[in-house]
Amino acid sequence: MVDTHQTFVIVGGGLAGAKAAETLRAEGFTGRVILIGDERDHPYERPPLSKGFLLGKADRDSVFVHEPAWYAQAEIELRLGQPAVQLDRAARTVTLGDGSRIHYDRLLLATGAEPRRLDIPGTDLVGVHHLRRLAHAERLRGVLTSLGRDNGQLVIAGGGWIGLEVAAAARGYGAEVTIIEPSPTPLHGVLGPELGSVFADLHRDHGVRFHFGARLTEIVGQDGMVLAARTDDGEEHPAHDVLAAIGAAPRTALAEAAGLETVDRAHGGGIAVDASLRTSDPDVFAAGDVAAAANPLLDTRLRVEHWANALNSGPAAARAMLDQPVSYDRVPYFFSDQYDLGMEYSGYAPPGAYDQVVCRGDLGRREFIAFWLSEGRLLAGMNVNVWDVTEPIQKLIRSGAPLDPEALANPSVPLESLLPE
Incomplete structure (x- = not known):
């Protein structure tokens, strides 16, 4: 039985929002949980949209985060097909497109991103x-x-x-x-x-x-x-x-209109949040593609538009909403499948941040690991058709230890052996 003394509202019907709702219940929250999504579909994952589902190798039902019946079983109230059009922080209300207002005690913004549009003639054509x-x-x-x-x-x-x-x-x-x-x-x-x-x-x-x-x-x-x-x-x-x-642009309009701190587009855009995913309003949090989070590990503010970030930041924000200690310092991770090539990328190495790229394996056969280094320290690693190396790569990034490029390039040297004692 839901206790109505507290209401947590989640705006955003994607992976981050759905996993946040799941985590609230898993952590024992007994108040109302209301999830608002502007699409009529239940929350779903986006990677299949350009991979398995688009290829015809996965059916439509495979993309959903939970079975539709799960939300009722978990006593998650859904408001699907309804965009959130206004956030009143003073009144602690979210107004929906149909004019209804929902009160919140804590709010999570997981509004995601939207595709950037071509600003050229002809974009109104069919096709x-x-x-x-x-x-x-x-x-x-x-x-x-x-x-x-x-x-x-x-x-x-x-x-x-x-x-x-x-x-x-x-x-x-x-x-x-x-x-x-x-x-x-x-x-x-x-x-x-x-x-x-x-x-x-x-x-x-x-x-x-x-x-x-x-x-x-x-x-x-x-x-x-x-x-x-x-x-x-x-x-x-x-x-x-x-x-x-x-590319995609973070959906920050709701937050901006409500006066929450946001990040300039030139620096990646998004809603500014601290390491606990809390915004400039202590009762409002943000997660997923829209959140520009202060990452303690990387010592920078970063907005990550990938599946793993939505998967992990939603639950982290939910725990922070419950006043649990949270420091969201995960190593960014994403993956891609193209033809017979599969790859995983861990870390953050934007142009200008690294001074050396080291590869081990065979680039011609597309079976290799690439490492981006700055002053001998690992910023990022990408494994292409080489598997079960994500964990040591992420540990090497976390360690911040100086590495021997020759050892990194040598396939006979286990990555685990390069970790500091």
């Missing part, structure tokens, strides 16, 4: 897509099936993780794919030129065409349908469909 929501993935899966059947052309704006994963899926269906990317390699801002070329070669080997150093300037149509995509260097690429995969 221009984004990939962020389940409905997007369902539509795109049908599009890729049709393109593959008809030998159709897909142009992708952006050579990041989403762009590359959709390219791999599209080639799996048999569609022709061109990726337009302003940087000199895919994933340039994440992996740098040293490793971005590995992914360029992977996709070229599977028939993907790249157009680097260019941006889309116009999507040309005929009879309301996409016909071609033009770039700022005067090129025109035939296209039946265009995917905008140019």
Whole structure:
């Protein structure tokens, strides 16, 4: 039986919000838990949208965090299909799109992110897509099936993780794919030129065409349908469909209107939270893609748009809401699957932060581990088709110990042996 003396409200129906609700109950919270989501679907995980589900290898039900019946069993009240449109911190209320107001004692903002839009002519044409929501993935899966059947052309704006994963899926269906990317390699801002070329070669080997150093300037149509995509260097690429995969923006409008501290977009954006995921209002917390958290391990404020962060920060925020001691200092982690390549990345090594990249293994066979170092200390590691090394990589990052690059590069030296005593 729920005790109505306290009400915890979660705004955001994604993985972070669902895991926060689960944790509140697991930690013994007996008050009301209300989860608000602007989609009608129950909370789901996003990686399958560009991986298994998009490829047709996983069914729709596999993406959901919990079975629908779980929420009633856990006495979680759902407000699905209702956006939160106003936060009144003085009154401690959240107003929904239908005008109803919900009181909270503690509030978690897990509003996630939304795809950045192409600001060019032609984006209103039929055949221009984004990939962020389940409905997007369902539509795109049908599009890729049709393109593959008809030998159709897909142009992708952006050579990041989403762009590359959709390219791999599209080639799996048999569609022709061109990726337009302003940087000199895919994933340039994440992996740098040293490793971005590995992914360029992977996709070229599977028939993907790249157009680097260019941006889309116009999507040309005929009879309301996409016909071609033009770039700022005067090129025109035939296209039946265009995917905008140019990144995501944190959904901070609710927090900003309520006067919560946020981070400038130039520094990653998001809602500013401390190491306990508490915002500038002591009764309001943030988790998942929208949270720019002060990470004690990395000694920087960081917003992470990946599955593992949603999975772990939701429960951490829930514990902090219950006044448990929380210091969210996890090593950032993400993974990707493209064709026969699987990879995991741990750490944080933005451009300019590292002075050396060391590899062990065979880059040509795409079986290797890459290490990003600064003054001999490990900032990040990426294992490609090499498994069961994430734990030692993360321990080496946490240790902050100076490492011998030759030992790192030597496959016969166990990573565990490099950890300080």
